[in-house]
Amino acid sequence: MFFEGAEKKAEIQVDSEKLSLLNDIPNEYWHDLVHKCEAKILSSIENKYCKAFLLSESSLFVWDDRFLILTCGETKLINSIEFFIQTYDVAILKQVTYQRKNEYFSHAQPSCFGDDLKILAKYVDGQAYRFGALDGHHNYIFHYENDFEADQQDKTYELLAYQISERASKLLSTEGLSKQQIRTLFNFDQLIPEFVIDDFVFDPYGYSLNAIKDDKYLTIHVTPQESSSYVSFESNIDLISLTPQIMKVLEPESFDILTYNEFDYVEKVNQFIPSEYQATCKIQQTLTNGYEVKFSNYLKPSAEFTSPAKININGDNHAL
């Protein structure tokens, strides 16, 4: 069974004097918005800064002046974004960032990034880039181009791990695994002390977590199956410095790091990325909205020949 773990992602910043996302929008609206991309809300946690919704496909975080939504699988995230813009009007938008990681079963996707751009272009002008080579790991990023200027302290970190070790894959694909077993595996007590956690174990496997502490968030989504294993972390806390602990658990063959406004990127990468990994690409751009984006893919170079993956020709290969 193959599953497209790679997320589509949107962050919408609004003028909170015109529209307070926490006070002016009822939870029902967020249910409707999530429904538009063909996902649903499973559960939620909140504090005075943030509402965090765990979705059937990834996560939605709402702060007073912005929301962030990540959806995986074959969801139609662009529909949720269009729904929001149509409900509240372009005039309240301060910034729109829309992002898609290259997909591995893109044949099965309801739209491609180019299709999504056409919908965004109906409402906002912008710029779009491909961070990374076409034939390597890459991220498509669109942003609204207006008079908005990014806060230099507004940092985002993504860590996306591929081909996790056989050990980690087997463990995380065990049927009937409990939340507590997964929390212990990742050692969240140490990784994110004092965060409030909302997590979910999917049937037969798969795991999602939202964690918040004041205005800080972390979200993790685990697609553990060996044929297409993928684990994504996204946060506004520094994930680069947590890389050694995460790598120890997952032992991936390959991972991506993408940051917004991490100005000490090079120093941190030198300090924290385990030495057996090598950068296959390093891409950097300061967007016209002021965000500095950096993207790298890291890979453990092959030493020995290995066997190919066998494909069950009678299986469900609709996406290969």
Next chain:
Amino acid sequence: MFFEGAEKKAEIQVDSEKLSLLNDIPNEYWHDLVHKCEAKILSSIENKYCKAFLLSESSLFVWDDRFLILTCGETKLINSIEFFIQTYDVAILKQVTYQRKNEYFSHAQPSCFGDDLKILAKYVDGQAYRFGALDGHHNYIFHYENDFEADQQDKTYELLAYQISERASKLLSTEGLSKQQIRTLFNFDQLIPEFVIDDFVFDPYGYSLNAIKDDKYLTIHVTPQESSSYVSFESNIDLISLTPQIMKVLEPESFDILTYNEFDYVEKVNQFIPSEYQATCKIQQTLTNGYEVKFSNYLKPSAEFTSPAKININGDNHAL
């Protein structure tokens, strides 16, 4: 403008005592077969061993006991294969190999490898593999599983180059470039002396070549545009030893080597692959039909940060 250079490929071996592909099949049939995948024959050359057809999307080679067809773009190669099996019956088949390189605009493809497998499975039993990680360069390979035993001298070489240098891309994308200019660039007189050449320059750019000498063949297909540059070589002459000359012309950031029955692969790679390239994967399998397949991707590791590729948001991005 994006173009899917990655080829689908099929090699069909038949019992030539029951059906001589050179003597029993008129050229009109090959035109019909190519038409089934929505390509067309542009020109042809032949000698007593082989007919080589240059197609609007890649190439078809016919020997007495086998044919090899490669098609790129959004062609439906599987339809041509089904057409052949339906015309001449499964009983004449000795071997079927069906192969797809991972595509970069797979959203735009009329089918995926899994869909094609379902059609093959109506006629022949077989095995299928993915050579290479899902998140890296990879090749899907299916083969018919029967009592056929591969001739150990039956060798095939593929060399697939990605992200050719800006210099090579600009030169090869020049409108109005002549065949002779491209032949001179690749230095075919030295690379394949005494081969008969049939080549074609596409409008506004793009280049295809078939070359034959006795039972030897070489085919080259050039997608030069900077946004999605790709140059493929396939041959039954040793391409590994020609790698240094080819790399000098194209200077790609990345390339794949795939071989059937190259038993001196490791020695040759050590001798001929320029040292600035590093293997990102090494996959090997002896198929149950006796072919030993090896696949590697090579990459120039990134030293410095570079800029992302800008996407024209008003352009034709239907495949991104």
